[in-house]
Amino acid sequence: MGDKEKEKASDFRYATGPAVVPWAAIGENVNVEDLMKIVSFLIRPGEDEAHYEQALENVRDALEELSEEGTPTTKLAMGDKVQELEEEVKSFLGCKYASFLTNATAGFEISYQFAGLRPGDEVIAPAITFISTVSYPLEIGARVVFADLDPRTLLMDPEDVARKVTDKTKVIIPVHVAGYPVDMDPIMEIAEEHDLVVIEDAAHIFGGEYKGRKAGTIGHFGSFSFHEVKNITALGEGGILVTNTDWGEHFNPARFASINMAQQIPNWLYDVTALPSKAGPQAAGNHSATEVQAVCLLGQMDRLEEIIRVRRERAEYLNEQFEPVEGLIPPLLDTNEIKATYHLYLLQIDPEKAGGDIQEFKQRLTDKGVTNIPHYAPLYKFSLLKDLGYDPEAAAASCPVAENAFNHTFTHLPLYPLTDDQVELMAKLVIEAAQEMKAGN
Numbered sequence: 001m002g003d004k005e006k007e008k009a010s011d012f013r014y015a016t017g018p019a020v021v022p023w024a025a026i027g028e029n030v031n032v033e034d035l036m037k038i039v040s041f042l043i044r045p046g047e048d049e050a051h052y053e054q055a056l057e058n059v060r061d062a063l064e065e066l067s068e069e070g071t072p073t074t075k076l077a078m079g080d081k082v083q084e085l086e087e088e089v090k091s092f093l094g095c096k097y098a099s100f101l102t103n104a105t106a107g108f109e110i111s112y113q114f115a116g117l118r119p120g121d122e123v124i125a126p127a128i129t130f131i132s133t134v135s136y137p138l139e140i141g142a143r144v145v146f147a148d149l150d151p152r153t154l155l156m157d158p159e160d161v162a163r164k165v166t167d168k169t170k171v172i173i174p175v176h177v178a179g180y181p182v183d184m185d186p187i188m189e190i191a192e193e194h195d196l197v198v199i200e201d202a203a204h205i206f207g208g209e210y211k212g213r214k215a216g217t218i219g220h221f222g223s224f225s226f227h228e229v230k231n232i233t234a235l236g237e238g239g240i241l242v243t244n245t246d247w248g249e250h251f252n253p254a255r256f257a258s259i260n261m262a263q264q265i266p267n268w269l270y271d272v273t274a275l276p277s278k279a280g281p282q283a284a285g286n287h288s289a290t291e292v293q294a295v296c297l298l299g300q301m302d303r304l305e306e307i308i309r310v311r312r313e314r315a316e317y318l319n320e321q322f323e324p325v326e327g328l329i330p331p332l333l334d335t336n337e338i339k340a341t342y343h344l345y346l347l348q349i350d351p352e353k354a355g356g357d358i359q360e361f362k363q364r365l366t367d368k369g370v371t372n373i374p375h376y377a378p379l380y381k382f383s384l385l386k387d388l389g390y391d392p393e394a395a396a397a398s399c400p401v402a403e404n405a406f407n408h409t410f411t412h413l414p415l416y417p418l419t420d421d422q423v424e425l426m427a428k429l430v431i432e433a434a435q436e437m438k439a440g441n
């Protein structure tokens, strides 16, 4: 056996060097049958099932030929593709460190850990976001304090954040909901003044910009989501945590049970070391994603610019349609300083001018067959929060804009992957619903 073959054969995850009797990184290889199951899962039968079955057989033949020619991969986790993805993301975002993870929530968890968040500490989060923005604080018994929203964007209002800082506050987590950036400058000023860590929930905003910088790279940490519903996906789940701070030096063990996989292991003995945090030593969980997910995301990243362009043009079209309609308030679009990703289309109404509120409007849209997304409620309304001892009435009283928006003014419309005809139809039905509500029909 030549040296090169030996090295290949001994490619165990700890890179222990050449071996005559190898310990392979992978248990059972992925074979043609496994691949066929994946292909037929990802591409479902169309109307002509017989033709589909024939096409599938052609794929099987091609895969069999390919597998006779090629050799199976020796790495399925934390290998070259994950690294390639991380390099690509760093250069795309212009940031120093990036770590590919199971999901955005794992990125928040790691960031909260570096911030040294402990039970009893406070985290300021916007009243309306997805629950996982604050899952880690709730899990460990830290206290979530809800900031009210800017009525125009329905994003975290920096002035309310400033009012809600106490001596227990450790973290601010602004959320770029729908792919429109939060006003980050005042948030960073508040953090600087009180020595707080800022974690950007950048789940919706991969590729968006705020004042010439990529959203997600402005706070101390930013975590992006590649869950199946996001603009691009890493095969259903995935997240990328980024930072420009020195905490990035510890991303490797933070993702894999406090073990530094970037280091060579001497004498088959690896050590497990504590992670540093703002509040002392800390242990990590396991949040690593797979090579195949990285391959998928690298491919989708190549299409990101085009996907955002299509979404933006649709949002522009909807704005043109809705602006003349009394009572409808379309969202803000790009400016010199802002580049949104148009993950969701935020539609608000002015109940007085529209002749009814959002609950009635949503019902009218549903009756006409237009999907609208109901899932962003103020978090303090959830039973989980009540069960954990939060007082929903007190929280609601401290967030009047969020309350009003949820009860009376906002919904989200889909933008992609609809056909142009569907977008036009949606615009027409939204306008019809507005006109009928105004006329009381």
Ligand SMILES: Cc1ncc(COP(=O)(O)O)c(C=O)c1O
Pocket (backbone or CB within 6 Å): 102, 103, 104, 105, 106, 129, 130, 132, 133, 175, 177, 201, 203, 204, 224, 225, 226, 227, 238, 239
């Ligand atoms: C605003 C927001 N934050 C965080 C997340 C969580 O992302 P992930 O599923 O990658 O953990 C989501 C997912 O839908 C989200 O909408």
